[in-house]
């Protein structure tokens with residue numbers, strides 16, 4: 001699949017029956033990132049553009065969610081089904097931590113990554129810190145159920161946030177609030193972490209971009225089907241222009257992703273910048289589109305069976321997972337000021 | 349330094365309008381009460397627009413339901429600015445004020461504007477005492493923005509009207525005693541705006557069914573099914589067949605009451621940036637909130653002075669308030685992120701922001717979508 005698709009093609013793609021998507025099991029391999037000197041990051045043998053295309057397509061509904069191939073669930077923990085989402089980030093220790101959490105249900109596993117390295121912190125639950133007290137018990141449970149994650153499976157690692165895996169689901173809170181009972185720290189090259197995070201952001205960004213497209217296509221259908229004032233909503237100039245604004249903004253998103261992928265071949269710095277910024281833009285767009293969807297659906301957007309709610313829910317999970325648009329932009333600004341600093345030094 | 353600056357802004361927010369002594373006294377009382385309530389709860393973000401009986405009783409006991417109604421009708425004879433202040437402070441303190449706006453701005457004010465003296469006597473004192481909970485039944489599956497398309501029927505019978513049909517998004521119907529309902533009383537009409545009737549339907553009769561509509565934000569909404577529900581002639585508001593005129597007044601009252609300025613202010617205060625970066629955006633929104641607050645008082649004052657408040661003016665307030673709240677929520681979302689939302693402040697604040705974010709539709713869509721408000725302003729305000 002080409003990343004840059006015309007709108008006609010996208011609409012066709014979305015309306016076509018889902019692909020019967022059964023791939024042969026792909027043996028675990030770290031080739032893709034290992035070649036870039038990133039060590040044992042877990043990616044199967046997929047070209048990145050194919051991955052992105054697949055994530056995009058599964059968001060748009062082209063890939064059947066329940067029948068997702070094992071490798072995808074296994075290695076990307078990726079799934080969309082009934083608004084449920086499951087996430088693994090390609091960080092070292094993730095699988096091991098997941099293993100641990102599965103084998104020792106009393107423990108929850110928190111992973112945190114920063115430029116210094118990646119930590120795996122299994123913690124005992126049940127002694128929430130005073131700051132967390134308000135979150136414990138039923139409140140936590142309701143928050144968790146609202147997230148609609150698969151049960152007992154997930155570890156999520158945005159920077160500065162911990163994620164706990166529990167039998168009944170998943171919750172997140174700042175890492176400082178966690179009381180570690182065991183602590184392991186992996187020393188990793190900071191740049192490698194930044195790059196891995198950028199890769200993660202790009203992948204989740206691809207999903208969010210797909211969600212934006214899917215949202216727009218759903219809205220398009222709604223505008224054609226719903227009548228008020230004796231005509232379809234699509235006949236009002238206001239709705240038309242709003243749709244067009246979104247479509248125009250979405251149009252170059254594929255170009256940004258492709259450019260990030262090209263940069264991937266050329267060197268880490270430009271890749272990190274491009275990936276982070278492209279992902280941030282995709283996130284902002286998905287938010288914008290989903291807000292517009294709510295308007296197009298009117299009161300129905302308040303209801304549980306509102307069609308795009310699956311995306312609205314999912315963005316509430318994926319965006320923090322990928323690192324949040326705001327943080328990704330901050331990271332890009334940080335890189336810029338560092339390069340300014342370097343330029344200053346060399347002038348001296 | 350930063351907190352000193354915020355305190356100065358807060359103090360300035362409290363001024364800017366020539367409140368009279370009674371209004372200022374009321375504000376202090378409401379603040380005291382809301383502060384106290386916050387320690388007990390539940391709070392607004394936990395219950396949405398549902399009525400909390402304990403809280404509602406307190407409102408009634410203090411004479412705050414119908415502040416601006418005449419004392420002869422159970423009110424406190426204060427200004428509408430006072431009512432605006434009350435709503436602002438309740439919102440700011442995240443008080444569970446569910447039921448208050450339907451009682452005051454929908455049913456009570458509607459009857460003051462369009463009801464007979466008997467209807468006013470029958471309803472307002474009981475509303476003020478907190479004995480009656482009201483709800484609003486306008487929207488139907490096929491008639492949302494386009495209310496002239498309602499198809500719930502009012503069939504004339506000897507003793508009154510018989511109601512057949514279905515309403516959706518009838519907030520509070522599961523707790524309410526009565527609903528203000530827009531009905532089609534005549535089918536063969538030249539203009540769809542004719543042949544409509546507004547009346548008050550008793551929700552406790554067996555011919556009325558209330559079902560829950562599940563929302564993904566968790567706050568309750570309802571579908572109300574009428575299967576031959578009875579309405580006596582004296583519960584028709586305005587004339588039979590003249591419902592559109594009554595409706596115009598009604599939605600103007602509604603839109604004038606739901607600006608949620610206190611909530612906007614509260615969210616802004618919670619997001620006050622702790623360093624200089626980000627302050628400019630924040631200050632711009634703060635200034636917009638201040639503009640909205642003053643506009644809100646000016647509109648309330650116009651009602652007080654008996655000036656004709658034209659329907660587009662309610663739309664103007666509502667559409668601006670919705671835009672601003674939307675911007676503020678986006679600012680919060682951007683500063684604190686989605687999930688991590690305000691964890692840097694307190695777990696409680698995180699939940700509040702989460703609830704606000706999930707229930708955004710209440711602010712943008714409840715009371716009418718922006719497109720329709722804008723149409724009204726273009727047509728009646730700008731004569732376009």
Ligand SMILES: Cc1cc2nc3c(=O)[nH]c(=O)nc-3n(C[C@H](O)[C@H](O)[C@H](O)COP(=O)(O)OP(=O)(O)OC[C@H]3O[C@@H](n4cnc5c(N)ncnc54)[C@H](O)[C@@H]3O)c2cc1C
Nearest residue numbers: 236295298299484486487492493517519710714716717719
């Ligand atoms: C939280 C909440 C509480 C509510 N409480 C109540 C209540 O208590 N009582 C009650 O009766 N109703 C209530 N409502 C219903 C609310 O009033 C309606 O949802 C609202 O009026 C919009 O109608 P709709 O949902 O049918 O949207 P639609 O009319 O289908 O409108 C959807 C979209 O279509 C487009 N559109 C429609 N008309 C035009 C136009 N003329 N020009 C351009 N674009 C247009 C806009 O993009 C609009 O956003 C509530 C709704 C919510 C969300």
